[in-house]
Every structure is written in C-alpha cells, then in structure tokens.
Amino acid sequence: MVRIRHILSATIVVVLTLVGTASAAEPARGPDALRAWYKMVLELVRHTPTYSPPVASRSFAYLGVTAFEAMASGSSDLHSLAGQVNGLTATPLREPGAIYDEAVILDAAMASAVRSFFGNTGPTGQRALEAIETRLSERVSAGLPANVVKRSRTYGRSIAAHIFAWSETDGGATVENMGFPLQYELTNGPAHWVPTSTIGQQQTPLLPKWGENRTFAMPDGMACPLPAPPPYSEEEASEFYREALEVYETVADLSEEQRTIARFWSDDPMLSPTPPGHWISIAWQVLDKQEASLSDGVDLMARLGVSLADSFIRCWQSKYEFDLVRPVTYIRRLIDPDWEPVLITPPFPEYPSGHSTQSGAAAAVLTAFFGDDFAFDDATHEDDGLPARTYRSFEAAAEEAAISRLYGGIHFRAAIDRGLEQGRCIGAYATALRTRI
Amino acid sequence: MRLGLLFLAALGGALLQNPAAAEERTVVPKFVEETESAGLDSAYTGEWEYMVGGGAATFDCDSDGFPDLLVAGGTSPAKFYRNASEPGSALQFQEQESGLELEGATGAYPFDVDSDGITDLIVLRVGENIAMRGLGACRFERANERWGFDGGGAWSTALAATWEHGAEWPTIAVGNYIDRREQIFPWGSCTDNWLHRPAEGVEDKFASPLPLKPSFCALSMLFTDWSRSGTPSLRISNDREYYKGGQEQLWRIAPGEAPTLFTEADGWQRLLVWGMGIASYDLDFDGYPEYFLTSMADNKLQTLADIPEGRDPRPAYTDVAFAKGVTAHRPYTGGDEVKPSTAWHAAFEDVNNDGLADLFVAKGNVWEMPDFALKDPNNLLVQQTDSTFEEAGEIAGVASFHTARGAALTDFNLDGLIDLVVVNRGDKAQLWRNVSQDTGHWVQVKLQQPGANPEAIGAWVEVRRGATVIRREITVGGGHAGGHIGWHHFGLGSAARPALRVLWPDGSASDWQELEASNFYIVKRGEPAEIWAAD
Numbered sequence: 001m002v003r004i005r006h007i008l009s010a011t012i013v014v015v016l017t018l019v020g021t022a023s024a025a026e027p028a029r030g031p032d033a034l035r036a037w038y039k040m041v042l043e044l045v046r047h048t049p050t051y052s053p054p055v056a057s058r059s060f061a062y063l064g065v066t067a068f069e070a071m072a073s074g075s076s077d078l079h080s081l082a083g084q085v086n087g088l089t090a091t092p093l094r095e096p097g098a099i100y101d102e103a104v105i106l107d108a109a110m111a112s113a114v115r116s117f118f119g120n121t122g123p124t125g126q127r128a129l130e131a132i133e134t135r136l137s138e139r140v141s142a143g144l145p146a147n148v149v150k151r152s153r154t155y156g157r158s159i160a161a162h163i164f165a166w167s168e169t170d171g172g173a174t175v176e177n178m179g180f181p182l183q184y185e186l187t188n189g190p191a192h193w194v195p196t197s198t199i200g201q202q203q204t205p206l207l208p209k210w211g212e213n214r215t216f217a218m219p220d221g222m223a224c225p226l227p228a229p230p231p232y233s234e235e236e237a238s239e240f241y242r243e244a245l246e247v248y249e250t251v252a253d254l255s256e257e258q259r260t261i262a263r264f265w266s267d268d269p270m271l272s273p274t275p276p277g278h279w280i281s282i283a284w285q286v287l288d289k290q291e292a293s294l295s296d297g298v299d300l301m302a303r304l305g306v307s308l309a310d311s312f313i314r315c316w317q318s319k320y321e322f323d324l325v326r327p328v329t330y331i332r333r334l335i336d337p338d339w340e341p342v343l344i345t346p347p348f349p350e351y352p353s354g355h356s357t358q359s360g361a362a363a364a365v366l367t368a369f370f371g372d373d374f375a376f377d378d379a380t381h382e383d384d385g386l387p388a389r390t391y392r393s394f395e396a397a398a399e400e401a402a403i404s405r406l407y408g409g410i411h412f413r414a415a416i417d418r419g420l421e422q423g424r425c426i427g428a429y430a431t432a433l434r435t436r437i
Numbered sequence: 438m439r440l441g442l443l444f445l446a447a448l449g450g451a452l453l454q455n456p457a458a459a460e461e462r463t464v465v466p467k468f469v470e471e472t473e474s475a476g477l478d479s480a481y482t483g484e485w486e487y488m489v490g491g492g493a494a495t496f497d498c499d500s501d502g503f504p505d506l507l508v509a510g511g512t513s514p515a516k517f518y519r520n521a522s523e524p525g526s527a528l529q530f531q532e533q534e535s536g537l538e539l540e541g542a543t544g545a546y547p548f549d550v551d552s553d554g555i556t557d558l559i560v561l562r563v564g565e566n567i568a569m570r571g572l573g574a575c576r577f578e579r580a581n582e583r584w585g586f587d588g589g590g591a592w593s594t595a596l597a598a599t600w601e602h603g604a605e606w607p608t609i610a611v612g613n614y615i616d617r618r619e620q621i622f623p624w625g626s627c628t629d630n631w632l633h634r635p636a637e638g639v640e641d642k643f644a645s646p647l648p649l650k651p652s653f654c655a656l657s658m659l660f661t662d663w664s665r666s667g668t669p670s671l672r673i674s675n676d677r678e679y680y681k682g683g684q685e686q687l688w689r690i691a692p693g694e695a696p697t698l699f700t701e702a703d704g705w706q707r708l709l710v711w712g713m714g715i716a717s718y719d720l721d722f723d724g725y726p727e728y729f730l731t732s733m734a735d736n737k738l739q740t741l742a743d744i745p746e747g748r749d750p751r752p753a754y755t756d757v758a759f760a761k762g763v764t765a766h767r768p769y770t771g772g773d774e775v776k777p778s779t780a781w782h783a784a785f786e787d788v789n790n791d792g793l794a795d796l797f798v799a800k801g802n803v804w805e806m807p808d809f810a811l812k813d814p815n816n817l818l819v820q821q822t823d824s825t826f827e828e829a830g831e832i833a834g835v836a837s838f839h840t841a842r843g844a845a846l847t848d849f850n851l852d853g854l855i856d857l858v859v860v861n862r863g864d865k866a867q868l869w870r871n872v873s874q875d876t877g878h879w880v881q882v883k884l885q886q887p888g889a890n891p892e893a894i895g896a897w898v899e900v901r902r903g904a905t906v907i908r909r910e911i912t913v914g915g916g917h918a919g920g921h922i923g924w925h926h927f928g929l930g931s932a933a934r935p936a937l938r939v940l941w942p943d944g945s946a947s948d949w950q951e952l953e954a955s956n957f958y959i960v961k962r963g964e965p966a967e968i969w970a971a972d
Binding site: 039040043046047048049050119120122123124127128131132135175176177178182198199200201270271383384385386 | 488615621622623625677678679682733734735756758759764766767776803805806807808809
C-alpha cells in the first residue's frame with residue numbers, strides 16, 4: 001500500500017541527482033501544474049462531445065500514465081509502468097548529464113497530451129487550452145535557464161508523443177457519431193436491450209465494441225468475469241420480476257435523501273465530468289487536502305486512470321455479452337405503462353451497472369492509496385448547485401454511487417451488487433502495479 | 438429521405454391525425470438561389486465571439502409592402518438591403534446606407550418600439566446593444582439615450598419583446614452569453630440576461646435593466662402565451678455548454694410584479710439542451726403553441742403534456758420530435774451523415790401553401806468541431822397530411838453546406854410564396870426564391886391598432902379554412918438572433934374563401950370576417966380587413 005508523502009517546503013529547491021541525469025525542481029510548480037491541467041481536463045471532459053464515460057476513462061488512463069512516466073523518467077523514487085501495462089514500451093531516455101526541470105517536463109507532457117486527447121474539443125475548449133498552456137508554460141519556466149527550459153519541454157513532449165502513439169492501437173482511438181453506430185442489430189427477445197428514449201441519435205447503443213479494447217493493467221477484457229444476471233422472467237414469483245418490482249417500489253417511495261443521492265451520482269455525460277471524472281475529482285480533492293507530493297499525485301492519477309479505463313472495458317464487455325433489458329422497458333411493459341425513472345436511462349444495456357463497476361474499482365485504488373476508513377468530503381458538483389457530501393470511506397462512497405442507480409430507476413439490484421464486486425476485482429490489478437522503486 | 442411520401446395524396450382516414458389536411462396533398466416545394474442575381478453580398482465574420490449569432494431581420498421600412506433586409510456582419514458592418522423586387526419576379530435587393538451599418542452586430546429584431554408607425558430595431562452586439570429608431574425612408578438613428586435604453590457591454594445573443602398589459606411602452610428581454618473575458622475557464626460564466634421594462638412615471642423611456650437571475654447563456658428568447666392565459670411568459674433557450682446548474686427557463690412576467698421562474702412545483706420540467714433557437718406554432722390546431730428547440734444532435738419539439746378541462750395547463754411538455762420526424766439530428770446528404778448536426782435558427786412557415794406549417798432549420802458547425810458534421814445541410818421539413826414531417830431540403834434546393842446561423846422566411850416578392858434568406862458564418866448569406874408550382878391558396882395579413890403597440894405584438898391571428906382554424910401568435914423574438922415584422926402568412930390549401938379574426942393583445946376578439954384567398958390584407962382594429970396591393 002502506498003501512503004501519502006507530504007510535500008516538502010515550497011521554498012526549497014531540490015536537486016535530484018540520478019544516474020547520468022541531473023534535474024532541478026521547485027516542488028510547488030510541479031503539483032500546481034498537474035492540478036491545473038487536471039482541472040482543465042475535467043472541464044474538457046464535460047465539454048467535448050465524444051466524451052461519454054468510457055471515452056473519458058480512456059483519456060484519464062493515458063493522461064495519468066503520461067504524467068507518471070514524465071516524472072518516473074527522472075526519479076529515484078518512481079518505477080516506470082513500461083512492461084507492466086499492456087503494450088507500453090520503454091519511454092524515451094533523458095540526455096545523460098543534462099539538466100532538466102521536472103515541472104517544465106510535466107507541464108510540457110501534459111500540455112501535449114491534453115492537446116492530443118482533446119484535439120476534437122470545441123472552439124471554447126481550444127481557446128481555453130491555448131490560454132492555460134501559455135500561462136502555465138510561463139509560470140513553470142520563470143527564472144530558469146533557457147536551455148534547460150527548451151530541453152525539458154522537448155523531453156516532456158517526447159514522453160507525451162510516446163504515450164499517444166501507444167494509445168492509437170488500443171481500439172478506442174476513433175469515436176464516430178458520439179459513439180452511436182449508424183447500424184446495429186438488436187438482439188431478439190424481451191430479455192434484451194431496446195432503445196429507451198426518443199432521441200434519434202440514441203436508437204443504437206453506445207460503443208458496442210468498447211469491450212474489445214486493449215486493457216491496461218488487467219490481462220485482457222475477460223478478466224474479472226461476472227455471473228449471468230438472474231434469468232429473465234415475466235413471472236411475478238421470479239427473481240427477475242422481484243428485482244424489477246424493487247426498482248418500481250423504490251422509485252415510488254423515494255425519500256428526499258435518496259433523490260439527492262441519485263442526482264449527486266448521476267454524472268451525466270456533457271453535463272458533468274462523467275462518472276470516471278467524478279472519481280478523479282474526488283482524488284484531487286483528497287490530494288489537495290493532504291498537500292500531496294508530485295510523486296504521489298502522478299502515482300495516483302496513473303493507477304486511478306488505469307483502473308477506471310479497465311473498468312469500462314470490462315464492464316462494456318459484460319454489458320454486450322448479456323445485453324440485458326433496462327428497468328424502464330420491463331416495468332412499462334409489465335408493471336406500469338406510464339412509469340418514469342428518476343434519472344434518464346443511459347442508452348446501452350443494463351448489466352452490470354457501469355457506475356458500480358468503476359466506483360468499486362476506484363474505491364479499491366483510493367483505499368489502497370490513502371487507507372481504510374479515510375473520511376472525505378466530495379464537492380465535485382458544488383458549481384452545479386449540488387452541495388458537498390461527506391463519506392466515511394471510499395468504499396462507502398462507492399456503495400452510495402452504486403445504489404444511486406437503483407434510486408434513479410435505471411438499474412436492477414444484481415447489476416449494482418455485482419458491478420461493485422467486479423470493480424473491486426479490476427481495481428486490484430491497478431493496485432498491484434509497481435510504481436515505486 | 439422518403440421522397441416518395443412527399444408526393445402522396447392524402448391517406449385513408451384511419452391514418453390521418455391532421456384534420457386540416459384531409460383533402461389536401463403535399464406539394465414538393467422548390468427554391469432557386471438568387472443570391473448573386475439579387476445583389477446580396479454579406480458575410481457574418483469574426484472569431485470566437487462570433488461563433489454564435491449571425492441573425493437576419495426583415496421589415497418594411499419604406500412602406501412599399503416589400504420586406505427589406507438587415508444582415509448582421511459580426512466584425513464586418515451589418516448590411517442593409519432595400520427590397521427592390523417586383524411582385525412575383527426574381528428577387529432584387531439594393532444595398533443602401535441606412536444608419537444600421539454597425540460593427541459587432543450579432544443580430545437584430547425589428548418592431549415599432551416607440552409606436553410612431555415606423556419600424557425600429559434593437560441591434561444585438563458583442564458590446565453595447567443599440568436601439569435604432571426608424572426615421573422613415575429606411576433611415577435609422579441611435580436612440581439609446583432618447584429611450585433610456587442601456588445597451589450594456591455584454592455578448593448579446595437573444596431578444597424578445599412584448600407590451601405588458603396596460604403599458605404604453607414595450608418590455609424587452611435581452612439574452613446575454615458567456616463572460617468573454619474568461620479565457621481559461623469560461624464555463625459557468627454566463628452573464629445576466631436583462632429585462633428592460635418601461636420607466637415608471639416617465640413617458641417613452643425604459644427603466645434601468647433588471648437582471649434576470651439566474652441566467653444560463655441564452656441563445657433564444659420568446660415572449661409567448663403558452664397557456665393562453667392572456668399574459669405571455671418569457672421562454673428562454675439556454676446553451677448547456679456554458680452554464681452550471683442551469684436548464685431551459687420559463688419566466689412569469691406579470692405586470693407590476695418581479696419576474697419569477699416557473700418551477701418543478703408548477704409543472705416545469707428540467708431540460709438541458711444546447712439551446713440555440715426557438716420556433717413556435719400551433720401545429721395540432723388545439724389553440725396552444727408547440728415549441729421547436731434547436732440544439733446539437735437531437736432537436737426537440739414540445740407539446741403540452743396535458744390540457745385539462747376547465748383549468749389552465751401546467752407547463753409540462755412532451756417531446757414529440759422523434760414521433761413527428763423532426764429530430765434532424767444528423768445530415769441527410771453531403772457525406773457527413775455519420776456525424777451529428779448543429780442547429781441554429783428555426784422557423785415554422787407554410788412553404789407550399791397546403792395549410793400545414795413546415796419547418797426550416799439552419800444548420801452549421803460551431804467552429805471546426807470535428808465530431809460534428811462539417812457539411813451540415815439546412816433542413817426543410819415539410820409537414821405531411823399525417824402531421825409528420827419529411828425532409829425536403831435537397832429536393833427543394835436549399836441544402837446548402839455553408840455554415841448557417843440565422844435565417845428569415847418571408848415573402849420577399851409578394852407572390853404568396855415564402856422565400857428564404859440564410860446568414861452563414863464566414864461565408865456569404867444566401868437568398869432563395871420560392872418557385873414552387875401547384876401550391877395552394879394563401880392569405881397574408883398585417884395588423885394595425887391605434888396607440889401603443891401598433892403592430893399588435895401578442896395578438897393571435899386565426900384563419901379558418903373549412904373546419905380547421907390556423908392560429909398564429911404575433912411575437913417578437915425566437916429564432917436565432919433575428920426576426921421578422923410585417924406580413925403574417927397563412928397557407929390555405931384549396932380554401933378559396935377563408936375567414937379571419939384577431940384576438941387583440943388586450944384579449945378582445947374581432948368578429949369573423951370572410952376573405953378572398955391569395956390576397957394581402959391590412960387588418961385595422963375595429964375595421965373590416967382591407968385588401969392591399971403593391972403599387
């Protein structure tokens with residue numbers, strides 16, 4: 001278990017002397033740049049139209065690995081992920097004996113990576129990227145020799161280019177029509193998913209091939225398998241019907257607290273940083289409160305990003321393997337034709353719950369990083385008018401995120417419980433990565 | 438595109454939901470582009486601050502009955518064109534100095550602000566909005582100081598106007614967009630919309646503007662009597678890209694009272710879209726307007742969810758865009774069909790005079806957004822006899838691949854057919870003449886009433902053809918950054934002798950009076966409608 005290392009005094013200039021490499025860094029500049037880039041990324045995820053939750057998770061993984069490798073390449077503390085995560089080869093080496101600045105490297109690597117992964121963002125995002133890139137670049141390089149800045153920036157960009165080239169071969173690089181294929185053949189039978197809205201674009205399901213993408217820390221997309229959901233049945237005595245009735249009755253008797261929970265974890269794409277972004281946001285709130293070191297920051301962003309991306313690959317594989325009908329379809333067909341769920345039903349199959357899977361994985365990583373029973377506040381949605389919520393542990397937050405999908409009327413119980421279990425299994429792979437020397 | 442259906446005569450009664458169309462057939466509209474030959478040469482230019490806007494205003498400022506045209510130019514000066522067309526002929530416009538040649542204009546809405554019988558305009562800008570007082574003969578002068586109109590300094594992108602009950606001076610709502618000084622984190626920086634009400638105790642002046650809090654980056658506003666209560670509310674379509682905690686809005690604007698939002702307790706349902714334009718029309722002939730909201734990818738068509746007997750409806754709407762075939766969520770031609778569309782101005786007009794309103798939607802990428810169609814043709818969705826709509830943009834000849842923003846649909850050559858002008862970002866505006874053949878009858882009316890609000894903003898015009906009553910609410914606002922004042926067009930199909938009545942803004946109703954189809958009428962309050970003909 002990796003534990004927090006507190007940041008050194010911001011006024012101390014640390015000179016790291018590595019084998020064949022000399023680096024200079026003022027600690028505060030690096031964490032500040034990393035934090036600023038992630039703040040920007042959380043906005044870009046919300047405001048870039050292709051960024052559905054699976055797509056967001058993928059970028060969080062590559063951005064986290066980019067930042068980590070940029071720092072690991074000159075660190076006596078961090079151990080590269082090359083050879084540990086699938087398909088990642090050794091990153092470019094630094095010039096022996098040359099002086100680098102860690103903050104400039106990190107900033108350049110993140111600037112380049114964010115440009116690559118959000119090259120498709122809209123005009124406002126492009127304008128914001130240009131502005132933040134200029135401001136951060138000036139800030140991290142202030143007072144440094146020009147040759148150090150140039151060398152560091154070039155090196156940072158080479159790390160980003162290496163990671164981006166790796167990303168291009170994972171199967172998830174191209175997203176068309178915001179992830180909705182023009183053609184898709186629905187599976188016959190009442191047990192299977194059918195469109196749940198009258199949105200024209202969503203008459204086919206989101207990213208049906210996403211489960212075939214290359215995984216990161218998991219050996220492949222078949223790791224952490226799930227048992228089949230309860231057998232489909234329309235019999236009132238069946239487990240399936242009982243689960244549907246539970247959704248129906250829960251929504252009918254929803255308390256204000258439950259409604260608040262449903263909305264808090266709704267994390268709709270284009271209206272929020274998405275579910276994986278919500279957990280990235282939580283991680284940053286804790287990192288900030290802990291005044292975490294740059295090493296811890298990049299370590300956590302890499303592990304968390306990887307676990308979230310693996311979660312969506314595995315979860316999506318299961319979703320399209322079982323291709324289960326959504327509660328709104330079943331309930332309207334058999335229980336109440338006028339029933340409305342609290343949340344908008346996402347446009348893809350039901351089992352398992354993606355939020356549950358990725359929350360289980362995120363909680364596993366964060367618990368391993370910060371410890372059990374680590375209480376925290378989550379103010380992710382304060383700007384949207386949703387007050388912060390307090391949790392006694394990451395696991396408690398994950399359980400609330402999972403059950404929120406029942407309160408919202410968009411998932412059955414089995415998808416929630418088993419999604420959490422699947423996530424814990426997936427998170428263990430990211431936790432097992434060796435990031436420290 | 439199921440073109441075949443466009444040619445079908447009416448189907449059997451069991452399929453018909455539209456009582457107005459039982460005996461009609463759907464004529465395929467035809468347009469020819471006359472941009473160059475008509476003398477139109479105007480582009481909406483500019484970078485980030487001009488990614489929205491680009492409106493067109495149509496109005497008659499030389500009292501010849503022909504709609505004249507103002508095209509917003511963004512960083513280029515707006516251009517005014519006097520309509521020099523002959524009745525029924527090819528379109529002709531003459532660029533003319535008018536005083537409206539303002540830089541930084543995103544759009545403009547025409548109406549008679551000071552009730553002097555001459556059309557004025559409010560020009561929306563990146564920077565100070567400017568009230569332009571009509572002087573006659575298509576000359577205009579700045580009137581901010583004269584009217585006490587505070588033009589602010591925001592990025593203005595929407596406008597709606599009404600006359601509150603008993604008021605001698607209009608109330609204007611102005612929609613403002615992002616705080617353009619916020620470069621790095623502009624999201625969540627929506628600036629306040631303003632409500633300009635009449636000054637108390639002072640004639641012919643606006644009071645200091647009232648901020649409409651919260652504001653969520655409005656791109657279209659419309660005063661509309663959605664419940665037929667007699668008092669219009671202010672509907673605002675907001676761009677979800679930039680607000681946080683926002684949604685679409687409906688403001689209760691009661692005379693003498695502070696504006697209040699309709700809430701979920703009132704029945705208002707939370708809806709978050711990239712709202713860019715509003716079009717309204719009573720499509721189902723029930724007396725209540727439907728609202729089309731433009732957005733990115735899917736667009737919305739809202740109809741009241743419930744109209745209870747003997748009680749006012751609640752502002753709860755059902756989205757019927759999918760059922761009616763107007764989601765218009767991706768291109769129908771051009772090679773970019775795999776990507777979603779981006780919709781801006783929208784307007785309902787009956788382009789084939791069959792008695793059924795059709796829907797035009799201006800389309801265009803925001804600004805090189807690669808995930809959205811770059812070749813995004815405008816939609817011309819023609820209403821069918823079963824009340825669904827069929828795409829006819831390509832066959833009608835209006836499937837432009839320029840980057841459209843604003844538009845205006847009006848009869849420029851007074852031949853009874855609705856023509857079209859579209860403002861393009863970074864490209865020339867385009868003008869099409871409607872040359873459809875074998876269309877139905879039509880009638881066009883212009884309202885006049887003495888005193889304040891001479892154009893009768895807020896009135897409802899009802900035209901009866903057979904058993905069906907077509908209703909149009911007279912509004913200032915909606916669309917995207919531009920509007921029309923003047924003739925109000927009704928397609929009549931085969932009805933040669935329609936009847937007309939007006940529900941004036943104060944609630945009084947005129948008697949029904951019979952009209953001769955295919956004529957223009959001036960309808961003065963308290964007087965019989967008079968046929969008007971161009972000199």
